[in-house]
Amino acid sequence: MTLDFKMWYTLSLLIIMSILLIFDIIELEVLFFSILLLLLMGKIITLEEAFAGFSNVGMLTIALLFVIAGALSNTGMLKQISPIILGKENTRISHTLLRLLFPVSIISAFINNTPVVAMFIPTIRAWTEKHHYAPSKYLIPLSYGAILGGMCTLIGTSTNLIIHGLMIDYGMEGLGFFEISKIGIPVTILGILFMSFLGHRLLPNRKEPLIELGEHTREFVIELKVTQEYENIGKTIENAGLRRLKGLFLFQIERNGRRIAPAKPDEKILLDDRLFFTGIPKTILELQKIPGLQLTKDSHFNLKQYDSAEIRTFECVVSRGSPLVGKTVRDSDFRSKYEAVIIAIHRHGERIAKKIGDIGLRPGDTLLLLAGKNFYKRWYHSKDFYLIAVAETLPSKPQWRGYVSLGVFFMMIILTVANILPLLSAAGLGVIILVLTRTANAGEARRTIDWRVLIIIAMSLGIANAVKQSGLADVLAHIIVRIGDHLGVLGVLASIYFFTSIYTLVITNNAAAAMLFPIAVSAASAINVDQRGFAIAIMIAASASFATPISYQTNLMVYSPGGYRFRDYLMIGAPLQLGIGAIAIALIYCFYF
Template structure:
């Protein structure tokens, strides 16, 4: 064992410590490791920076934009009733299955992070309105997205990193659905394990979240029922308006008569005006419902606006505003400000009039839809005390939603049929989305997570360093030694344990880079086909269940679910062992 071995081993231990303790950002820690490997002459400059032009890294960059094209289209908003259902009478496990299986399916084809990001606010509002505990749903949501990522090559960035590392090592990269024969049974088994086992041990916490809602600033919106509405002739309960995410139907106006409170058995009729109170985000989503109309003469198509151009704003009417004392209809607000009033908030007071009849007062907060230039144009206007962007709700015209779905289908088809490499298919998909304005250049730039790309790019140089120094062979020897008593299945389990342990204390991308050369060293020493061991690695580094810091989606649900670190350990460790058992058994069955 020479200087380079001890130098790299010490650096590896220090890097792991820095990653676990989060002393510096992950990308800074890994970049430092990379440069120190160059200084120690463990790797040369070419080996260090080969990852910055690697096909896998570039593909992930393109896929960020493709995923954003789908998430920004507003299509997920259309699927909310399908995911959560319109009734609150079904049991907990049925609700869980209804949410988790579609999430896993979608996560197999687009990056799972935006899928979870889109569902968090809606799921949180739905659980609070339905008097359900968020902590019973958020860990399962994250786990379902992780399981979906295991099903295809493009399901998660770690699969593409491993694809790139394989190509760099002279091994043919994974096919689109090569991992599916392992990933799909593992995902289905994992979902059933979540529903019937993990769900039993999830905490039941909701008090703190309900208290938060009492102080939440809500707006009032009135929507007219037109003949196109599918809920006509149904009760409020049957139409799915009783348990809405982040919304409450508090009264109905019918032929000048006020029906309040709006009872669950009240039948909806054409011409009814439905009065809702809710949060800006949920109100903006509600007004997109076919058959519920906000304003008769709005020039703006409120159901199919482009959210890259039309943005939601909140404005507070000032003491000197010419709007004071006028009702909304008389004020010519649409013509004067080129903006549409969606809803109004007045110091917690519930306004029981349709928007056109509301007399505006100083201090009223208006929720608007206007061109993105509205902020710059009216920020210093004396008409408003405050102008600020509200919560953005993804929205695109229907044709762009169809293009977004079609582009992903086209990309997958081109790669599966070997018509072009995945990086070319993904790049072409990005060009289609940009040229059809399904995604804007600004949205595309915002979609790319350059932190992740730096981590991925450095991974290739680090993997080369671990291999060149002999550290990979050192660890490989112990994995073989520990697992050989149980034959090939013991070595597969050893690879899985090492990789999954690493992925739970550092990022899964970094874990893939650090463990890949060890896996190659194991297969070289045993003189066996590396492919089944690489697939074991791919499943293992995606098995980020036991800690909240192991994967982005776990971190994202940590706060909204009201979790503690030990909650993840309690449900994640059994999940980890279950997934290991299923995946190792399947790989052994298929390959040995």
């Protein structure tokens, strides 16, 4: 089979694109857009074919699932199960990984794995810091477990949805919700067992240093009262996990009017104790949401369940001419005048050891506040403050909205599994309910969507159209068929699978799946077998990307938090990728040929 101009032109662009991706010379979206433009200029595809990916069913479904997953994460529904999953201290790594990875894979089967990993990263880091474990032993397995779980259902990964959309575009019947479970579940179980009993031994033991509070950090002081809801009453500071907190330090306890300072590790925490912490803003915001540690009772807000879409975090610097100067927080009537709650106070060069209400305010004091979203506009030009800045805000929602997000999630699954609505329609209905109930407002919905991922997916579908229209798909399919032909269908299937698997090492898995799909379809047609099995092989191969940090988005997400190096992924990921590939090929062959 000879190559004409269109084939050579398209092949040349694909080779150039792959080289630029390997050496990370150009941003991915810029590179894909440039390749699309060159394909248009070469008249390989039409304008409609180049940008048809933006109306692809799979791509649109991914956008809607980002919103639903974001609502589950922002309302705290996912975070509530984390302490139950990770268990207690002094548990063997193998047991902890089993406890972690099976639930993570189950959750990832129904929620896009990117937000699942994003939710668990801070939870695992906090747990490892509390118990002095190395996060490097847990974060790569977290990513891999989420990837494996995503291969069990239609909505588990964006790759599944891309292939689902392409199958429909090519005139095939779309995937059933649990169609790939017969392949994904056995593969997931074996992958988790490998990581739990062998894989973690191949990972480094790198512990993250604690953030040291000192002269180079801004220390805010917060006072919290111990109530009956606190689960660690009667335990020592050490056993309660309050001794080695990242970015926080418990420096004083006030008990019945008596100050205990410094607060020693063996000091017990009793009911009605007032705990004085110093720390950075983000960790203080997380600390005050712990059940049983109460900031204040008579505030305008429910500080445990406020809506972060309406209530924001601000840092304000008290000015020299402010009416607050010389008054205590209690006497200033701060909450009534400013409709805001002081969570913590920073004073340069001094660690304040008084109750928040008894602190006399001075010029230059920085107040960490919770206030309505209009606080900035109302007080920005006021002489009461030198400066007002929006601080880092942690996602927070009232508990009932968490139940709404959970209800929407299960409604979407039921409507899809029961064939009442297509997945796209069910997800769209779910997003409408979330917005109408203000569980996720329009702004939050836009922020939870990873627009970069969607743009890359849509443009990669355009490049895939060029691979098909130029005839290059048929040529490459013919080469792959010749490579595996001596082993029959199994050989061709294995060639397609491992060709895809290798390509995901240098390009994102969604782009690889989109570009290689037409080649797989052509290969199946060339040997006169069902195209469905080859489509699923592409989907599994593109998802099962473990050997490099750039091969899958969740791998890249854990790279810095785990302190990993490139070779760490290669050590555990390469054998896992090969093993998963062999098992998946055998299962696909048994079920589809």
